[in-house]
Amino acid sequence: MKDLTTIFGLTLGACLVVGLIGAWLLHLVRRRSLRYQLTIATLVPVVAVAATVFINVRLMFLSPHDSAVVLVALLTSLAVAVLAAWLVMRRIIEASMQVGAGLHQLVQDSQPSAAGSHRSDEGVARELPQELASVVADLAEARQTLAESRARERAAEQARRELVSFMSHDLRTPLAGLRALSEGLEDGVIADVPRALSHLRGTVSRMTGLVDDLFALSRVQGEPTIKEQKLVSLTEVITDVATESAATAAARDVRIDLEVPADDRLAVLGAPDDLARALANLVSNAVRH
The missing domain is CATH 1.20.58 (Methane Monooxygenase Hydroxylase; Chain G, domain 1)
Known part of the structure; x- marks a missing residue:
């Protein structure tokens, strides 16, 4: 003991x-x-x-x-x-x-990881102890998530730039038309003043709708809103578009000839502002190119 x-x-x-x-x-x-x-x-x-x-x-x-x-x-x-x-x-x-x-x-890392990199992470994880392998796997998943998030941010930024470019293009033609009409009214060279004022009001209304669409687009979440469609006179729309584009066309030595049936409004079903915007883009591109 x-x-x-x-x-x-x-x-x-x-x-x-x-x-x-x-x-x-x-x-x-x-x-x-x-x-x-x-x-x-x-x-x-x-x-x-x-x-x-x-x-x-x-x-x-x-x-x-x-x-x-x-x-x-x-x-x-x-x-x-x-x-x-x-x-x-x-x-x-x-x-x-x-x-x-x-x-x-x-x-x-700011680029989405490739499949080879993902396989490399899996191979490294298999060679590590269980606890550290779990950490490496979590890091690989976080890196992939972060890369995808950055890719979405870049895509959103690119979409924003394109949207600003498109909106600038859509506003350029009606603004040029408004300037030409206002100068014509100021110089007294426009004989049909009521018609010119009506055209000015319609152009301003379309530009207001364009700005409202941009504002709604910045706030919308989910499905885009569907605009109300109604009968629209293509004759009136194309006449307004030709008037708006006249100043821009003249500056480029381009003549716009408009031929529409006098007794036919060419009524179609659609959104007036969208139709005017589409036709204005077509005419503007034709004048520029």
Whole structure:
């Protein structure tokens, strides 16, 4: 019983000493590489066991041969433990570096990941421990989601630019017509003033509708609204469009000849503003090109 008490006391003392030394070493390397901290944490229990066995063997007064055998076994086990700890730490450090590379790529990557990159991420994940493999998989998914989000943002920006370009094109022709009519009224060269004023009012109404459509488009969420359709006189629409485009055509030495049946309104079913806008674009493109 006394021997067991002695062995227990020696074992406890050796473990406490080794544990305190290990804690002190961990404190010293707390800001160093994780490799050192994990290596120390792995070796502390192994060294504690080796120190306990060594002390107890020395106090048992064994023969030199038996003591040498025990010491060789302890040194061999300690060397194997150090090698195993180093291999495990190297594996963990490499895995953590791969996770860090994934984080860096998540920040830097702005292009949608290709299928080859996705397969590479899967291959890397299969080579990692389960916990880190899960982190790498989550990072790959986040990178893909971020790339798709950035692609949608670029597409939305491109659509916005195209919309501004189209709206500018749609406004250019009626504005030129309004300017020509206003200058004609100011100079007194237009004989049919009521008709010119009516045309001005119609043009302003179409431009107002165009601006309203743009405002509604900026607020709409879901399906686009369907405009009310009614009978529209193509004769009146094309006459207004020709009047609006006359100034632009004259500036380019282009003559617009309009031939419509005098006794036929050419009524069609549609949205007046949209029809006028489409015909104005056709005439404007014809004049420009």
